[in-house]
Amino acid sequence: MSDISTTKATADAMISMTGVAKWYGAFQALNDINISVRKGEKIVLCGPSGSGKSTLIRCINHLEAYQQGEIRVGGILLGHQAKSIDAVRREVGMVFQQFNLFPHLTVLQNCMLAPMRALGLGKAEAEGRARQLLERVKIAEQAEKYPAQLSGGQQQRVAIARALCMRPQVMLFDEPTSALDPEMVKEVLDTMIDLAREGMTMICVTHEMGFARQVADRVIFMASGAIVEEAPPAEFFSDPKHERTRKFLGEILGRH
Amino acid sequence: MGQDEFFFLLMGLKWTVALSAIGFVCGCVAGLGIALARTSGVPLVERITAGYIALFQGTPLLMQLFVVYYGLALVGIKVDAWAAVSVGLTLHASAYLGEIWRGAIEAVPRGQTEASKALALGYVSRMKDVVLPQALRISLPATIGFLVQLIKGTSLASIVGFTELTRAGNIISNQIFQPLTVFGIVGILYFVMCCPLTIYGAHLERKFAASVR
Ligand SMILES: Nc1ncnc2c1ncn2[C@@H]1O[C@H](COP(=O)(O)OP(=O)(O)OP(=O)(O)O)[C@@H](O)[C@H]1O
Ligand SMILES: [Mg+2]
Numbered sequence: 001m002s003d004i005s006t007t008k009a010t011a012d013a014m015i016s017m018t019g020v021a022k023w024y025g026a027f028q029a030l031n032d033i034n035i036s037v038r039k040g041e042k043i044v045l046c047g048p049s050g051s052g053k054s055t056l057i058r059c060i061n062h063l064e065a066y067q068q069g070e071i072r073v074g075g076i077l078l079g080h081q082a083k084s085i086d087a088v089r090r091e092v093g094m095v096f097q098q099f100n101l102f103p104h105l106t107v108l109q110n111c112m113l114a115p116m117r118a119l120g121l122g123k124a125e126a127e128g129r130a131r132q133l134l135e136r137v138k139i140a141e142q143a144e145k146y147p148a149q150l151s152g153g154q155q156q157r158v159a160i161a162r163a164l165c166m167r168p169q170v171m172l173f174d175e176p177t178s179a180l181d182p183e184m185v186k187e188v189l190d191t192m193i194d195l196a197r198e199g200m201t202m203i204c205v206t207h208e209m210g211f212a213r214q215v216a217d218r219v220i221f222m223a224s225g226a227i228v229e230e231a232p233p234a235e236f237f238s239d240p241k242h243e244r245t246r247k248f249l250g251e252i253l254g255r256h
Numbered sequence: 257m258g259q260d261e262f263f264f265l266l267m268g269l270k271w272t273v274a275l276s277a278i279g280f281v282c283g284c285v286a287g288l289g290i291a292l293a294r295t296s297g298v299p300l301v302e303r304i305t306a307g308y309i310a311l312f313q314g315t316p317l318l319m320q321l322f323v324v325y326y327g328l329a330l331v332g333i334k335v336d337a338w339a340a341v342s343v344g345l346t347l348h349a350s351a352y353l354g355e356i357w358r359g360a361i362e363a364v365p366r367g368q369t370e371a372s373k374a375l376a377l378g379y380v381s382r383m384k385d386v387v388l389p390q391a392l393r394i395s396l397p398a399t400i401g402f403l404v405q406l407i408k409g410t411s412l413a414s415i416v417g418f419t420e421l422t423r424a425g426n427i428i429s430n431q432i433f434q435p436l437t438v439f440g441i442v443g444i445l446y447f448v449m450c451c452p453l454t455i456y457g458a459h460l461e462r463k464f465a466a467s468v469r
Contacts, residue, residue, distance in 0.1 A: 089376035100371035114375035
């Protein structure tokens, strides 16, 4: 349990992770993670492959169980009981690298399923909401198609709309553009930028440094399961403090 | 062979169809339970169902029918041959279908379960709305293949004295001493039931392979 000062400091946080640690068997994937994200804040999380970025954001909606520390989302303490997990998942939307749309359902049905099953919305209301959000990600005309009939960029925008249909307070993105052909990256990033402008609280794992510069309030750099450095993008890119950050930036920016 | 004998065979055919249907339908219901238990993530439940599957896959159907037929009588439960055979076929089918569907459930990409969890869907909706519809599709060719095996397997019911198609053929053959004719017809009747299913299964398999690529 955290002491009183940290509880106070994180009381108005939308997401707070305090001393979070996670192991896969004997391998420690996360080590003493402390993050506090205010409402409306945008965080970009980056780091070398295997550094624990996915593991970190997957702990926030309990796709992975953590063994130590404390995670709170919108004031809800994320325990290991189904009740608190469900409560948190209703507030947290997630977008995956591989889209993970339901292939046997149409775009519209993909967007309606969770609001109906998890929030208990009626069919008409769920459909209204779905169409509105498909409109917002500029894909309304594809509503009756199946995911396989769409391009990667379109599928990822549907995945964003599907998550938004739950009216989450937080959106998590795990390398949402990494599986896309280069010409489709922009349409997805533009959708994310729109979402950021509308004030969504976001944590994005991405190596799109242009997006980080444009949107992020803070960039967090991870290595070997720990947070190495954390700074506003201007400072992060121009004046990285740690050797590992510099090395990583050298590789990633050199590549582009 | 006269009309009466042929009619007798058709009566046997009727029971073969009925036994197959009972075994398949009840086996599907029980098999779904087995498949869900086998993928429940609860180690004890998974181990017990794995044992159940191994038991029924590792012993001959004939022996299973014997055990149910004579076993039930031994513990004092008097059942008709057809009830005993139905129970035996159901147990047998549930183990095979359970195993086929376990494989299919596990073949649905992990991302599907993860996406449904992230959308706050509970276990029931996750299975009913997301995983099972996809798993069923994947398993359809194998499921149909098993149905064909089951139809032919009902012939073993003749051994416990149940007059289905094979036993009806046996009886007629003993009466009119034309085994080749009689069993030729019996064989054709089995073939007419099974072959369309086999073709349909192969068709589904091709369709599925095409839609994946
Ligand atoms: N299910 C698992 N079982 C065991 N080890 C795992 C598992 N998932 C991840 N790991 C390990 O945990 C570490 C962190 O993995 P993670 O996927 O979080 O990294 P990442 O920063 O997202 O990497 P990438 O950029 O490649 O996506 C890696 O070393 C990985 O091998
Ligand atoms: Mg990752």
